[in-house]
Amino acid sequence: MNFFIANAYAQSAPAGQEPGMSGFLIMLIPIVVLWFLMIRPQMKRQKEHSKMVAALAKGDEAVTTGGILGRITEVGDSFVKLEIAKSIEVKVQRHAIATVMPKGTIKET
Secondary structure, X not given: OOOOOOOOOOOOOOOOOOOOHHHHHXXXXXXXXXXXXXXXXXXXXXXXXXXXXXXXXXXXXXXXXXXXXXXXXXXXXXXXXXXXXXXXXXXXXXXXXXXXXXXXXXXXX
């Protein structure tokens, strides 16, 4: 009755393949892609923002990260004063300035 079931014989294990350069490249490619698509552009934006914040001067028209538009009346080490309406000033951190607008953006009424 052995003709229904075939005999199973043990086979030798295949030779182990040593990890080579291909395994290293497979792990390196996602890191390089992540660097060029996410990390590098973010570092560039951060560098540009730091330059913009360092160049803030009295009389510049700026928008804060909260969306408040005003004219800079005083520049300190950590803070700037924005005039958001006639005789109304707010004090904000320098890094809270999102963008500097072109002169004449604020219309006097």
